[in-house]
Every structure is written in structure tokens, then in C-alpha cells.
Amino acid sequence: MVSTGELVALNPVLVVEDDGPTQQRLVRLLEELMGANGDMAVVDTIAEAKAIVPIFQPRLALVDIGLPDGNGVELIGWVENRHPGTTTVAISAWGHEETVLAALRAGAVGYLMKERDDVELRAALQSIRHGGALIDPLVARRILAYVPSMSKEPTAPPTSSVEAPRADIALSDRESEILQFVARGFSNREIADLTGLSRFTIEGYTKSIYRKLAVSSRTAAVFEAKSMGLL
Numbered sequence: 001m002v003s004t005g006e007l008v009a010l011n012p013v014l015v016v017e018d019d020g021p022t023q024q025r026l027v028r029l030l031e032e033l034m035g036a037n038g039d040m041a042v043v044d045t046i047a048e049a050k051a052i053v054p055i056f057q058p059r060l061a062l063v064d065i066g067l068p069d070g071n072g073v074e075l076i077g078w079v080e081n082r083h084p085g086t087t088t089v090a091i092s093a094w095g096h097e098e099t100v101l102a103a104l105r106a107g108a109v110g111y112l113m114k115e116r117d118d119v120e121l122r123a124a125l126q127s128i129r130h131g132g133a134l135i136d137p138l139v140a141r142r143i144l145a146y147v148p149s150m151s152k153e154p155t156a157p158p159t160s161s162v163e164a165p166r167a168d169i170a171l172s173d174r175e176s177e178i179l180q181f182v183a184r185g186f187s188n189r190e191i192a193d194l195t196g197l198s199r200f201t202i203e204g205y206t207k208s209i210y211r212k213l214a215v216s217s218r219t220a221a222v223f224e225a226k227s228m229g230l231l
Helices: 020-034 046-056 072-082 097-106 118-129 137-152 173-183 188-195 199-213 218-227
Strands: 013-016 040-043 060-064 087-092 111-113
Touching: 013 020, 013 046, 020 040, 020 118, 040 046, 046 060, 046 072, 060 072, 072 087, 072 097, 087 097, 097 111, 097 218, 173 188, 173 199, 173 218, 188 199, 199 218
Parallel strands: 013 040, 013 060, 060 087, 087 111
Antiparallel strands: none
């Protein structure tokens, strides 16, 4: 799901979580946000999620990373490719940098930690509802420290079987300007107001940025751009 910074529907919502107490907690928080008319489904495996998504067609899916039949990152990528109308958010007890980046690159618009209290998780879900691409603050700090170290690692010389480096990706002046606004957390509507362009024009530029960086969300675009020295 490409995040545009616009309002994200929480209803219907799918929770993919195999831990009973965490299931109950997420259901309770979502019910508080959606109200009595909320429509929710809860499953605890990737197989069940893949079976229900085409039928239930959730607008939002909260996906645990460690599931009994596989890695939630794989499910996030499957949803992104098969059902792009569903916004996915990873929620996990794991905060490893590689896992977070993999989830964002697969299409997640946020990465939340289960260890946070109800107030923090509720605020995070509210932020996502209003178009935010949210990452747990502790994880975000670790990622920002991790990304520069990635760019310093030696790389193998390109061959016919190795993908060419992406360091030569060039953004136009306008794309660079818009990427700066995205990195500061402005929505497409706000960027349009600031630049005097239409919202649809801004959406066109952001999609072009995503395509050049090979990402599918605002958060992933920012981290990828930082790793490449574009921000």
C-alpha cells in the first residue's frame, strides 16, 4: 500500500496475531477507535490471513512478524502485491534493523512494538488513521543509526548476475524538494499547499520517487533515501 499521507480507514480491520493476550489487547484498542460499528477479523496464521483477505477485504491489517507458519514480512509483501487497497502495519516484539527495513520495503506503512503501553499504541493507531507512516521511536533511532553503516559496507563489483548499484539514481530538483517535505512528515495535501501545486501533481511526484527508490511507502522512501545520501 502506497501511503499518501491522506486519511486511512481502520474499518474493516484484520489482526494477524498468534498470541492470545496480544490479540485481545489489539482488539480492545481497535474497538475503542472504531466504535460499535467496527468490523474486525482475527486470525493467527499466514495461511488463514491469505484465505480471508480476498473475502473480507480489510482496509487495514495489523501483521505480527513472528507467526507459526512463517514470517509476517512475507504476508505484508503478498498483501501489497495482491491487495494494494489494504494498508499494512507490522506489530512485533522484534526490533531488529533488518526486520524493520524488510517490512517497510515489503509495503508496511508502520512498525509498532508490542511492548508499548495502551496509550502509546492507541496514539500510534490514531496517527496511522490520519495518514502517518509511524515507526516506534526506539526502533526509528536504531534504524537511523543503522542505515549510514549500511552505506559504508564494501560491495562486490557489478557482474552480469549482480544487480547494478543504485547509487546513480537521480531525482529531479522538484522530486528532491518534495522528498524533503515527505521526510519532515508533511502529507501530500500539505505539500501541495506549500508548493502551490495540485494534490494530484504531488501524488504523481511521490509515485515517481517511490518507483526510482524501489519502495512502496513514505517511511521506506525516507530510509532508502537516507541510505543513498539523498537526504
